[in-house]
Amino acid sequence: MPNSVLKGRSTRKTHTHTHDYYNRLSGHEGKTSSLFLLSLCYLPRSILPSPFHFHSLFSLIPPPLSLPLSLSLSPQFSRSPVSVNFIEVDNREMKEMNPWHTPVTIIITVIGVMAIVALVTVAVLQNRPLPQKYKYGIVMDAGSSHTALYIYEWPAEKDNNTGRVEQTHLCKVKGPGISSYASAPVKAGESLRLCMEEAKQWVPGKRHHQTPLYLGATAGMRLLNMANSSASDKVFQAVEGALQKFPFSYQGAKIISGQDEGAFGWITVNYLDERLKQGLETRGALDLGGASTQISFVSDNYDGSESPSNSVTFRLYGNDYNLYTHSFLCYGKDQSLRMMQAHQSQAGPATVLDPCFHPGYTATKNYSVLYDSPCVSDRKPKDAPDTFTHIGIGDFLQCQAAVKSVFNFTSCKYSRCSFNGVLQPLLQGPYGAFSAYYFVMNFLNLTDTSVPLEDVKEKLKRYCATNWDQIMQQHPEVKLKYLAEYCFSGTYILTLLTEGYNFTSESYSDIKFIKKIKGSDAGWTLGYMLNLTNMIPAEAPDTPLLPHPGYVSVVSVIAVLLFILFIVSLRPLWPRCSKQPQIV
Numbered sequence: 001m002p003n004s005v006l007k008g009r010s011t012r013k014t015h016t017h018t019h020d021y022y023n024r025l026s027g028h029e030g031k032t033s034s035l036f037l038l039s040l041c042y043l044p045r046s047i048l049p050s051p052f053h054f055h056s057l058f059s060l061i062p063p064p065l066s067l068p069l070s071l072s073l074s075p076q077f078s079r080s081p082v083s084v085n086f087i088e089v090d091n092r093e094m095k096e097m098n099p100w101h102t103p104v105t106i107i108i109t110v111i112g113v114m115a116i117v118a119l120v121t122v123a124v125l126q127n128r129p130l131p132q133k134y135k136y137g138i139v140m141d142a143g144s145s146h147t148a149l150y151i152y153e154w155p156a157e158k159d160n161n162t163g164r165v166e167q168t169h170l171c172k173v174k175g176p177g178i179s180s181y182a183s184a185p186v187k188a189g190e191s192l193r194l195c196m197e198e199a200k201q202w203v204p205g206k207r208h209h210q211t212p213l214y215l216g217a218t219a220g221m222r223l224l225n226m227a228n229s230s231a232s233d234k235v236f237q238a239v240e241g242a243l244q245k246f247p248f249s250y251q252g253a254k255i256i257s258g259q260d261e262g263a264f265g266w267i268t269v270n271y272l273d274e275r276l277k278q279g280l281e282t283r284g285a286l287d288l289g290g291a292s293t294q295i296s297f298v299s300d301n302y303d304g305s306e307s308p309s310n311s312v313t314f315r316l317y318g319n320d321y322n323l324y325t326h327s328f329l330c331y332g333k334d335q336s337l338r339m340m341q342a343h344q345s346q347a348g349p350a351t352v353l354d355p356c357f358h359p360g361y362t363a364t365k366n367y368s369v370l371y372d373s374p375c376v377s378d379r380k381p382k383d384a385p386d387t388f389t390h391i392g393i394g395d396f397l398q399c400q401a402a403v404k405s406v407f408n409f410t411s412c413k414y415s416r417c418s419f420n421g422v423l424q425p426l427l428q429g430p431y432g433a434f435s436a437y438y439f440v441m442n443f444l445n446l447t448d449t450s451v452p453l454e455d456v457k458e459k460l461k462r463y464c465a466t467n468w469d470q471i472m473q474q475h476p477e478v479k480l481k482y483l484a485e486y487c488f489s490g491t492y493i494l495t496l497l498t499e500g501y502n503f504t505s506e507s508y509s510d511i512k513f514i515k516k517i518k519g520s521d522a523g524w525t526l527g528y529m530l531n532l533t534n535m536i537p538a539e540a541p542d543t544p545l546l547p548h549p550g551y552v553s554v555v556s557v558i559a560v561l562l563f564i565l566f567i568v569s570l571r572p573l574w575p576r577c578s579k580q581p582q583i584v
């Protein structure tokens with residue numbers, strides 16, 4: 001009887017319990033078993049356990065699949081548990097038939113595998129990212145209301161301008177801004193000591209001497225320098241003396257121009273957003289300080305020719321930018337409040353009713369303090385009493401009208417202006433608004449610019465009308481000076497944006513109020529340091545074709561393919577399955 005018939009049929013007839021088992025196995029599992037067995041036929045016998053009982057494996061194969069396979073076997077190789085016995089072929093004979101057994105083939109295989117493993121290991125280790133070491137830079141922002149110390153870090157081995165610079169620490173100096181120490185300059189230097197000590201702890205000792213330290217003073221010192229340049233010099237001397245006592249690489253303290261403040265704020269925002277590196281559409285920068293405010297953006301219809309003093313050009317990462325920027329001195333929120341109150345008290349009254357302060361708010365204020373700023377000093381009323389009583393009435397609409405009085409919209413010699421006769425090209429979004437824009441709008445819970453502008457105004461109207469006692473009860477943790485001014489500050493921000501810069505209800509939603517981007521504060525300091533340390537290249541740096549994980553994957557895939565090719569190339573040496581088990 002032909003083998004095929006013997007195997008297939010007799011098994012089914014005589015072993016029904018086995019048949020049930022085969023049925024369960026038929027389908028996917030059965031096919032898998034067959035393939036597995038087939039592949040075993042092609043394995044060097046030396047790696048199979050000896051003696052290896054093929055029959056025990058074949059007994060797992062469902063009948064339909066076992067049939068073609070068993071055709072190539074001798075009669076005893078059928079699944080009949082009664083009649084079939086496997087007997088190990090003589091070892092010598094096997095070796096003759098299966099050249100995989102030869103020591104040369106085994107050695108070649110082992111060497112091949114080892115070579116590929118070595119290749120992948122060396123390639124991966126050679127190109128792995130090195131353990132990170134960092135370099136540091138320190139920038140002090142000497143603002144009008146306070147000084148802040150920022151520590152930045154970047155990977156040391158990426159000094160070729162490709163590493164990301166990030167803010168790693170912020171220390172807020174206790175006390176007012178350095179311009180407030182005009183009458184006691186030494187104290188300006190002393191005030192910085194605690195934050196400098198903190199920086200010494202923060203930056204690893206071995207990096208101290210190579211860590212650049214910069215101090216940039218903004219509008220507070222600009223105003224002091226205008227009002228009293230020798231006092232400003234003395235403040236700087238004291239500050240320099242204090243900073244030079246520390247082991248960092250001191251790079252100087254200076255007043256930065258309003259144009260630089262605007263441009264570096266814009267660089268910071270777009271650097272952190274990775275818009276510069278990727279050549280994406282940039283984000284305009286809106287910065288509101290205590291003594292000045294900056295607006296900076298790129299506009300398609302602006303080439304800088306109309307008002308060159310508002311134009312800053314850069315080539316960054318291979319792209320050219322023609323930035324419009326303007327800094328309005330005295331239009332920070334503290335100085336604009338003074339300007340508004342100066343407007344309200346021009347006649348020198350003993351009582352000033354203020355719509356931008358909450359109903360129930362009352363304070364006695366000093367005229368000479370109010371007018372002690374170059375922003376308002378020329379308007380000081382003659383024959384005014386020493387003090388006035390400042391009384392809040394909390395009326396948003398009247399407050400808006402009072403705020404508007406600080407802007408001059410009468411003349412414009414350019415194609416279009418913002419206010420005070422300053423050129424402003426057509427707005428082109430998106431925008432990031434930071435510093436006091438964020439502090440104020442965040443406090444008022446108005447940072448969501450998808451809320452229609454009219455609703456924002458309505459909310460602010462209700463807030464301004466809230467009684468001062470209630471406001472104090474609701475926010476016991478907030479400094480009273482800040483708390484009293486949020487109605488004014490919110491109204492000022494909305495008026496500056498809509499009336500001053502011409503944001504509409506629609507373009508208002510292009511603004512995003514931001515404090516930090518990817519862990520770093522938005523502000524001019526990072527852009528300033530990136531510029532002074534040449535950390536942003538003019539041309540796009542060469543980047544590796546693949547990031548490290550991609551590189552590892554490609555090397556591994558190529559190595560595996562090489563290995564498969566190697567095995568296939570040994571095909572003439574492959575044993576044939578039919579030659580393997582000899583049944584006697």
Ligand SMILES: O=c1ccn([C@@H]2O[C@H](COP(=O)(O)OP(=O)(O)O)[C@@H](O)[C@H]2O)c(=O)[nH]1
Nearest residue numbers: 143144145146218219289290291292436439
């Ligand atoms: O938590 C805070 C911190 C600061 N500010 C205000 O934000 C502005 C920051 O001004 P800065 O001192 O930076 O002034 P600049 O000199 O840059 O104009 C000042 O009006 C501060 O009163 C605030 O409203 N909340």
